[in-house]
Every structure is written in structure tokens, then in C-alpha cells.
Amino acid sequence: RSSAIIMNQRSEYKTQATVQRERLDRLLHRLRGICDRAADGGTPFREHELILSMSGSGVSPVAVRIRRSLNNEGAPWHLRYYGPADTGVKSPTILVRNCIELTTKDALPEFLQEMGFNLQHEHVSEGWLFLKGPFKVCVFKVSKMPMRGDTTKTEDILTCFVDVTTTAVAGVGQDAVVHEMNSLSEQLKPLVVLTKPDSGVIS
């Protein structure tokens, strides 16, 4: 089983930018032109996201990010754990991190909190998802939740974001992934200039 665990190691490649409101429509128009099956305007999404961490004295905290669709009743929870940035990949605009994903339909926030995780932050993300080959392009806004756990009452943060992400088997074909991601980023200039996210913040 340990060899299967090693083979299942994956890395996430990510680049992101903020989007000025006056450029949002043009960005969406361009994404409809270059992404796969985007004639319908991208897939709308609305998700509840939580960041939880476990911490103790003298040991590094461990954080996980969990999210669930608010558009589909009974949608599963997705958990993602990110490792530190992979310094072996030399790119000024792309963050590469080892990641572990899992999915469950059970009450994941409650289970994690009973394990000892504490809620650090939660918010609602809402926007559009586009796909281009192996890449996911999300254009979204983030809303604060003044009442813990209440996704019906939110306050918009005025900034829009665009994320371009993909995951691949760790350590395999990194240069090709970086090259293709840079090529996609070029197609979105000058509307947005994608840069490396801060790996110290789960963004």
C-alpha cells in the first residue's frame, strides 16, 4: 500500500491575479473564446469554503481547505491539503505545491473539528469555471460570512479574482505543465497579469 501512496502523490500548479471590475466582462468574453465548450459562458459555481487548522505547542500547524457546492443539494465536501512550495520548479509566476485531495458526502467540518481542527476562516466563493485542456480557470468573487456557518447572509468583498490551476502527478512533466500554463497566461494579457500566489496563505 505504501508504494500506491507514493504513486498517488500529486502536485498543484497555480497562478492567479485580481481582476478590475471594468475588465471583467472582457475577460469572460476572452475566456469564452479560448476555453473548451465555453459557448454557454462557463459553468457558474457558488461554494462554501472553510480553512481549518490543527495546532499545538512546539509543532507546526497543519491546515486543510474544504469546500462544498451550494448550488447542488447533497454535494460532497472536497478537502485539499497543501504541502510547502516545490522549490525544484523554477517559475516566477507559478506556484507548485504537493497536494492531497479527498472527497466525502459525510459531515466533514464536524468530523475535522472533533478530530481537533479549528476553524480559521470561512467564506463563499461565487463565479464561473472554465476548462482548457487540463487547466481550470476560475473567475470569482469572495464574500465574507458575518454569521458563522450562515451562507445565506454574505458581504461581498469588492475584488474579483482569476485562478488558473491544474494538478499532475508529482515530479512528472513539470516543464511541460509550466510551459502550457505560461502560454495560457499570455493569452489573457493584458486583461490580467497572472502571478505566483503567496504560498504562506491558502488562497
Next chain:
Amino acid sequence: YFEAILKKLMGVTCVVSWAPPAGKTWSQASDLLRQRLELLGAKKTGTWSVDCEAYQLQSGSKVLYLVQSSEHPNSCYGILDSGTCITTDTSFEQIMAKLGNYYQPRRGAHTEAKGQRYVLGDNVVKIGAVTVGQATKGLVVEVEFVPSVDPSYCWKGVTSFVRRLLDGSVEIEQQPPVPLDRDGLFKPIDTSKQYVAVFSELRSGKTGT
């Protein structure tokens, strides 16, 4: 074809530990059960295994059990000692490895059950030896009534079959092990919770009689 269908479906299960009759070893007791099943007309359909790792919270007494079963190789069941549980995929083991500073595998608690799998009518019967490290701790028997996921309908029948198979020498809960706050239907995690209980019983030296 019928066996392939039975393999895909999941029914109501009853999992018990079984002490061998007086004068018999674990191996002889296991052979005795297999012969009994074959005389009843059961067909052997392969092998099975259930694996359980117990993780102890370093800063407290909380224990998390991670159970994986050959019947559902892409699933992993996380069960806290309070009974709270989730069904997820095998990546959960990698998450637990990342939590190594907080949760550590309990020494001497990695438990495995494995053995032979039989089909007898609407039932799947599994007999296996339970080992902790190199030591055999006992026998476990699982009977699954495949056509139903509603234990309120079939729990009495399943437990009656188990008692007859094991000469009445087992203690079984009168009520099926499904939480009242759920929909009452049996799920694979309910089988895993029974294995956790049986493994704890066997590690502590009880033999299920």
C-alpha cells in the same frame, strides 16, 4: 453472474468474533466453519481482508480508527472513538501521515482480518483470522444479507443465521448498529464500525462468547 451481482451489492452485515470450541486451535476452528458452510452448499468466491489502524491524539485521549476493506478498495472509513465517522477515499491515509505530529499510530494496534469468502443463497459469509502484528488474536465471522439495506427488516434473520452457524455461542446486539439520527439504512461504514468493535474486543482479550 449471480455471484458478480452479489459482489457489487452491499447489504446488512453482522460481524462477530468467535471463540473456537474446546480443544480446537484457531486453524481447526476455521476449518470446522468452512466445512460447515460447504456442507450447507456455500460456494467459495475468493478471499477478503479488513485492515484497521488506530491513531492516538498525542495531546489527549482521542483515538481515530482508519479502516480499509478489500470489498471497497477505493474507500477508507474514519471512525472516532466517540462514534463520529466519515466515508472517504484512500487519500485519508496520506492526510493522517501529514498529521504525524498530532496523531500517531498506536503501537501494537494495527489489526488485520483476512480469510475466505463464501456465498450461500442470499448471504455472503466471510471467515477470517484476526492478527495484531504476528499474533493471531481470534476468529471473526461476517454474515451479509445482500438483498436488503434495511436492518429493521432483516436484522433478526441475519443474527439468527449467525447463531445457527456458530452453534449459538456468540453475543449479538438485539438492535442493529445503525445510528438513530440517520435514515436507518445500512451503509458500508456500519460494517467497519462493527470490525473496530470486534478488533478492540479481541485485542483486550475477550473472545466474543
